Amino acid sequence: MKCGIVVFPGSNCDHDVYHVLSHVLEQETRFLWHQETSLEGCELVVLPGGFSYGDYLRAGSMAAHSPIMAAVRRHAEAGGRVLGICNGFQMLLETGLLPGAMRRNRDLRFLSVDVHLRVERDDLTWCSSYRRGDVLRMPIAHAEGNYVDTGEALDELERRGQVVFRYVDAAGRREPAANLNGSERAIAGICNAGGNVLGLMPHPERCAEEMLGNRDGLGLLAGAVAGGGRVGVLAAAGG
Amino acid sequence: MTTTPSSAAGEPVVDSALAADHGLTGEEFGGLCDLLGRSPTWTELGIASALYSEHCSYKSSKIHLRRFPTRSRRVVHGPGENAGVVDIGHGWVAAFKMESHNHPSFIEPYQGAATGVGGILRDVFTMGARPIACLDSLRFGEIDGERGARMRHLVDGVVRGIGDYGNCVGIPTVGGETGFHPSYNGNILVNAFALGVCREDRIFTATASGAGNPILYAGSRTGRDGIHGATMASEAFDAESEAKRPTVQVGDPFTEKVLLEASLEAMRSGVVLGVQDMGAAGLTSSCFEMAARGGAGVDIDLDLVPLREASLTPYEIMLSESQERMVFVTQRGQEEAVVEILSRWGLEASKIGRVTDSGRARLTFRGRTVADMPVEPLVDGAPVYDRPAAPPADLRERQRAVDCEAPEDPLRALRSLLGTPELGDKTWIHRQYDSTVRSNTIIGPGSDAAVLRLKGTPSALALTSDVNPSYCWLEPRMGGRQAVAEAVRNLATVGAEPVGMTNCLNFGSPENPGIAWQLRECIEGMAEACRAFDVPVISGNVSLYNETEGEAVHPTPTVAIVGVIDRLRDLGTEGDLHLVLGCGFWRPGDRIVLLGSDSGEYGGSAYQRLLQRVEAGRPPAVDLEAEAALCGLLRQSRRAGWLSGCHDLADGGLLVALAECAMARGIGLRGAVGCGPLALFSEGQARAIVTVPGSRTEDLLAAAEAGGVPASEIGDVGGDRLVLDFDGGTVDSAVDDLRRIWTEALPRAVG
Amino acid sequence: MTSQASRHAEGPEGRFVARVLVYPRAEVLDPQGRAIEDALGRIGFDGVRRIRAGKSFEVALEAADEEQASEAVDRMCRQLLANPIVEDYTVEWVSE
Amino acid sequence: MTSQASRHAEGPEGRFVARVLVYPRAEVLDPQGRAIEDALGRIGFDGVRRIRAGKSFEVALEAADEEQASEAVDRMCRQLLANPIVEDYTVEWVSE
C-alpha cells in the first residue's frame, strides 16, 4: 500500500514509522512535507509523533493549521485511512477529525513507560491482527495524553463503539492505577464514526520488532496497510 | 577597515581594574595589551576575558589533560573538536561528548539543565552526526527534611528541564546516574552527554577556511541572555551570584530540533565547508575557534547579526549566550543554497561576514571597528597554568582507618540501603525522559549499560556513565581509576568492547592546592585505567570552581564510555535480547555465578556512608589486571551466548546487586555464600554476578579458570523470595517487600 | 466564551493590545490548579480556597479600528488560542 | 515585579479573588510567544505585531483584610506561581 508520513517541523517519530512501514512491512512509503497540498496518491496517511511546533500552546494545535491538513481532511472525508500516533492523535483532535481534546497528564509530568492496552474492537481493518479483548503492551511517551470530552460526547463515543484502545492492567482490567495519564474512561485510542481515521497515544512503531523485545505494535501497522484499496473499515465484518 | 579600534562614547574605560572585574589577572591583562600593542577596547576586553576564562581556555587543567591517552586505531577525531569521533565499524562513526551545566542549573534548574542538553546536542550535530542518545549524570545535595526543600526543587527542575528538552528534540535519554551527597548542597552537578552517528565520510569539522567565503548566522536571534556565562562558570559561587541571575539562558527545544534537521540537510548539500555552534561565549568562541582551526581570519559586521532587541551593544552581541544558534561557512557564491534549506525549516539566516587570510578577527559595528585582534594567539596562546598542587591538609584524617561494624541484621541493613534515594530505584527520574524514541533502544535506563541497535548493521552500541565521588574524595587516584573501571565493566556486562571515552571533570577551585592535587590525581588514575583498557579519551569538559564559600564539591570526574557489540545476535542465544541484556532475573532455574573476589575495603562504601554515617579510610582497591580479566571473561561469555543475564557489583555490594536482580521482575533466588555479614556489603571491585542455564555452567567456569577469574556458583534463580545463606545466618525476604521499599524511596524523598 | 471589550486602548496608528485569558472550562478538571492548591497547602498557605490555572496572552496588533481589532482577536481565540472543548476565553483591552 | 493592587474586591467573609499574570521577563526569550506569532501569521492574521505568552491564575483566598490578602498573594507569587529569575508577575484584584 502506498503510505505517506507527514513531516511537520518538530515531528520526531517520522523516521520510526517509516522504518516499520518501509523496512519491516515492506510497503511503498514516502514522507510528505507539511507545506505540500497533495497526498501524492498515498492511501494510508500517518501523522507521526513528536512535538510539532514545539507543542507550544497545546500539543498539535499549530500543526492542525498546516497546508497539508486540508488534503488530509479531504482524504479522511472520502474514507481514506488516516493514522495519528501520539502528537498525530493530538492533531486529529485539534482539527476535529476525531472528537475530544487532550489535557496535561494527571500528575503534570511527562510519562515514558510501557502501558497495557485492551483492544476494544476487532472489526476494523486497523485491528485485523488482534482479537477483541487482547491485551497489548506498548510504550507511551507524552505529557499531554489525558483524553477528555463532555459527558454526552463520551457517551456517544462509547455508544458508537469508537473507543478502540483502553488503558488496562496486565490482566486486562480497567484499574485507575493503569490509567496513568488520567484519561476519561481510560481512553487510549479512538476512531471516527467511519472507522477510517484512528488516533492513539501509545507508539506501535516502537514495538514492532523482536529485537526491541516487543512486537505487540506490529499488528496495528500491519492492519493499517492490510486489505488494500481505499477502504479503511474492515469490509463489513458484520459489526 | 584599517582604523584602529576604539571604545565608543558611553563605554567604560578599559584599565587593569576593569580587567580584574572580568577575571583577568594583571599579568593576563598585560599580555593582552602587549599582544594588541595597545589597550583593548571594551568589546575586546569582553572577548579576551571569555577566551581566557577557565571554561574556554582550560588554563588550569590543560597541563593535566595531556596525561590522557587520546589515540587508538578507531579514533577519527580526538579532543579539540566539538565532539570526539570514533570508528564503530560497518562504515559508521560515532561522535560524542559530555558537558557540564552546573552553575546555570543551580541558579535556574529547569532552564539550566535544558540548555545543557541543548548545548551538548549541538556539539554533536555540528560534527554532521545525528544525535541518537543522551545520558545525564546528576549530583545533588541532601534532599531530606526542611533543609532539603531547595534541593527538592532543584531535583524537580533539573529532571523536568532535561526531559522537556530531550523529549521535544526527540533524542532518547537512555541512562545516566544520580547521586546525593552533602558536598553538593551549595553546588549541584548537571553533566549531559550526547552521542550521534554518521557515515564515516560525512563527518564535518568546525573550520573556517578559504578567504572570501561567506559566514552565515543561523537560528535564534541574539538576545541579552547569558552574557558572561563562560566567565560565570569559571568563578566560585558567592552571594553576588544571585545578582547575576539575568544571565540565565532560556532554551527553545523546538528551534533546536529544526536547527538540527536543517543543519544536517545543509551539510549533506555539499556547499558547507565548516559548521560551529555558538556555545559558551557565543559568537566570540565560534568565530575565534573556527578561524583558529582554519588558520584564517574573519571579518564580521555586527550590524548584520539578527538581534532580539535593537539596543544590544557590540560587547553584548559578542558575549551573548542565546541558545540555538549556529555559524556556517560555505563555498563562496553558494550561500543561497544553505539559506534556502534553513528557511524551508523556518529558520532565519543571514550573512554576517567572511573568512579572510589576515589571521585576525575584525569586528565592525555602525561603521566603526570595535575589535581587531589576532586569532591564533588568543585561542591557542591563552595562558596555561601549572597551579601548585599538594595533598589536602586533612587527607590523613580522611584516610584514617575506621572499623566498619558488621550489621547485626543484614536484611535490615539491606532494607535501609534500598530505601535511600542514593540506592533507591531511579524510575521516578527516567520515566520523565523519552527513552525509546528513534526505536533503537534495546536496553534503556535501569540497567548497567544502555544498548542501542544500529539500524542497518548487525551491531549495537552500549553506553554508560559512572563515577564514585566518595572514593575520589578519599583517594583521588583510586577514584579516578575506579570510574573508568566501573564504566568499562558496565559495558562488559552487555558484551560491549569500549571504543572511546569522554568525561566531565567537576572540581572546586584549582587555585586551592588541595583541589589542584585532587584534579591531577584523579586524571592520573583515569589515565592509568584508560591505558590498561586501551580506551582513548576523545572529548571532555572541565568544570572548576564548583564551590560555595570555600566548600568544594567532592571531586567528581564523571566518565562516559561508549562500547560496540559487533554481532548482537550472538548474545541472544539464551533468550530475548532485552531480557538477556537487561539486568534482572527472568528465568527460574538459571544458575547464579559470582565472578571476582573481594578485596575488603569499606572506605566510601554505601554501607559506611549511609548506615555507619562515616566517610573515611581507603576506598576499594582497583586492580586493573583483575578488571581486565573479568571484563574479558564477560565479553567472551556474551559472545559465546552463554549468559542469560549479568549485573556488576557496585554501590552497596553483593547483597544489593542480588536484590536488584530479583526486584527487576519479582523473581527471587536461593543461594549461599561463604562470607560473613559485613562482606555482603563490601564494594570490592572487579566483580559481577552472571546467570547461566545449567548446561552452560561448565563452559563458564572453565573459561573463568582459564582467564584467571575467581568464580563460584552461589545459587539458583527462582521463587518470589530472596534467600541467601551467609557465614553466620540467612537473609530471607519476600522480593515484593524489598521492591516496595526500593521503588518508593525516591518518590518519597522528592515529595 | 464571553468577549467583554471593556476598554479599547488605541495606540499610535491603530495599534491595539488585547489580553486574552484562557481557563479550563468550569466542568473540566483542572489538574494544574489542583496541584498548585496542594502545593500551597503544603508550604503553609491555609487561606487559599481555590486556584484556577490558565493561560494569558498579550496580543499586540494593528487594525483599522476597534471593531476590526476585536473581531480579529476573537477569531484568533476560536481558531488557535483556545480549544472550546476544554477551555473558555475572555478578551480584555489594555493600554500599552 | 509590580504588584499593582488596583481594586480589592472583598467578597463575603473576607474572601478575596486575585488574578495573577505571569509573563517571561522582557529580556528573556519567549519561545511560546514567538511560536504563536508565527502560527498566527501562517493562518493569515497579518496585523499581529507581537504576542507574549504567559500564565494566569485566579486565586480565591480568605484573609482578615486587604493587606493580608495582598501580602499572601505576593508571597505565593514569589514562592510558587512565578519564577523571578525568568518571569515577572502582576497581581490584580477582581470581584467574584
Ligand SMILES: Nc1ncnc2c1ncn2[C@@H]1O[C@H](COP(=O)(O)OP(=O)(O)O)[C@@H](O)[C@H]1O
Ligand atoms: N539521571 C538519570 N537519568 C537516566 N537514567 C538514570 C539516571 N540516574 C540513574 N539512572 C539509571 O538507573 C540505573 C542505575 O544507576 P546506577 O546505580 O548509577 O547504575 P550502575 O551502578 O550500574 O552504574 C542505570 O540504568 C541508570 O542508567
Ligand SMILES: [Mg+2]
Ligand atoms: Mg553497574
